[in-house]
Amino acid sequence: MSGFGPGDPFLSDCPARLVVELIGDISRKMLTQTLRRLQAHGLVSHHAYAEVPPRVEYELTPLGATLIEPIHMLTERGRANGDTVLDALGGDPEQGV
Incomplete structure (x- = not known):
């Protein structure tokens, strides 16, 4: 890579x-x-x-290489909102699957 x-x-x-x-x-x-x-x-x-x-x-x-920026943005969104998503799932990341 x-x-x-x-x-x-x-x-x-x-x-x-x-x-x-x-x-x-x-x-x-x-x-x-x-x-x-x-x-x-x-x-x-x-x-x-x-x-x-x-x-x-x-x-x-x-x-x-055109995917680097969108993936970076998704990563940052996940970091910023991961706890909120887990809270919505009751702390169980497998619940939404």
Whole structure:
């Protein structure tokens, strides 16, 4: 992803580890499926290197970069109103599901 170097995001010293930590508990399979889906929708580009061990990089495309501001705004809205939403749900975030 843009701003992150290469490496295995499941290794503790990988800069892309931040993405995995932001997403939460995610398996390799689910991360791969999600990245492939984002690539199919034109939101990220994928580059594979002919190296041992294999290495790939994902980077936001210009289209993907257009989502940074709206996602940031939604994040800020969640931070500002999260407690109010939880109060409305009686403190149970699963209640609205």
